[in-house]
Amino acid sequence: MDDLKAQKDSFAKMLEATAPLDPIATAVVHPCDVASLTGALAARDNGLITPILVGPSERIKAAAAEGDLSLDGLEIVPSKHSHDSAEKAVCLVREGRAQALMKGALHTDEVMQAAIDKTKGLRTERRMSHVFVLDVPSYPKPLLISDAAINIFPDLQCKADIVQNAIELAHAIGVDQPKVAILSALETVYPKIPSTVEAAALCKMADRGQITGGLLDGPLAFDNAISKRAAKAKGIVSDVAGDADILIAPDLEAGNMIAKQLMYLAGADSAGLVLGARVPIMLTSRADGTLSRLVSAALAQLLVHDRLGKDLM
Structure with missing residues (x-):
């Protein structure tokens, strides 16, 4: 359901x-x-x-x-x-x-x-990034997507700033500990897909206090990030999977497509800011x-x- x-x-x-x-x-x-x-x-x-x-x-x-x-x-x-x-x-x-x-x-x-x-x-000392905030009819809470407008192929440090910027906005709209899903094409670390390795690194950066204020998990495929049913079917045990507040895209193209598909096919209303x-x-x-x-x-x-x-x- x-x-x-x-x-x-x-x-x-x-x-x-x-x-x-x-x-x-x-x-x-x-x-x-x-x-x-x-x-x-x-x-x-x-x-x-x-x-x-x-x-x-x-x-x-x-x-x-x-x-x-x-x-x-x-x-x-x-x-x-x-x-x-x-x-x-x-x-x-x-x-x-x-x-x-x-x-x-x-x-x-x-x-x-x-x-x-x-x-x-x-x-500032932080990289600027864009955050879409979507009101998706089939999702029970605001969904933040980043970066879909500024950083084309962000490296690991840039992605860390993208995550921190999105967490800051989530705090401002009342989400005390936002759940951050680092997206890729699959939910396991696979060296031939660099975004899976970077997702794992971002999670470890959060463990070490280099990213603060949110709960990170990744790599996660899109379905596992937003559907508890899909995450359960894949055997994923995670506090983030199926309940994400923030989706971090591997690059601008992927983020832009995700956001626009939700707007034009799922009827989502959108807003957004550049942060950093x-x-x-x-x-x-x-x-x-x-x-x-x-x-x-x-x-x-x-x-x-x-x-x-x-x-x-």
Whole structure:
């Protein structure tokens, strides 16, 4: 029956969890079309963010007019073009005026190039990675998938950072000890498939305290990670198998395919963030609807407040 569990509306619960929190100042990068501007304003109206619009003023105003949207009371930081928008948005973070970034009508590469700049960017000691958060109708809780958007062929150390970033986000949404499944094509270590060896190494890194805050197991095939019935049939004894909170893909292609298949074939709603930078980065796609943009903003708000709470402890 575990494959047929009722949906628990994970996204609605995340939005409810933000109710007592103050909105976070967010630099919205190049919101020059109706979709990105609508998403930013919806996030503001739901108390998630206080948007600072960074882009060519006339193009932002034209998008607002096209969408019949009001810009009253919003700060606009003018820029010349999309690259300039990204750089100025990153500057707002470095100046302490913004607590998050939200991607608008520009390419992901433009935002990320500004964020990873070695002298003027938002680097930390940890590698940046993207985490999809999915609300899958047939799964009983939020499902985090990483990395499906930033790191193409991550090595072992990069994967350790990918895991730690995902664990941090899971903590922020209320999962105290997330169960992390390190995915491969099978559940045994097989040297001819390097991802199985790396999965085993990541688990040992967790045993030695190099990765903290989660319960890791791997290698696990996808079915064993999310289905207790499949894990039982394979004779897998594990606290993670069949009950994963986080799926770590062997590479970007696999992660992207898993996430997109769940969205388009299983009806999953999606949101996501880039982590590992000084602040969370909302990398919504042009194809994303308002719900995806809202929940991505909620994730950023929860993460920022979780970090603030830990800093005060």
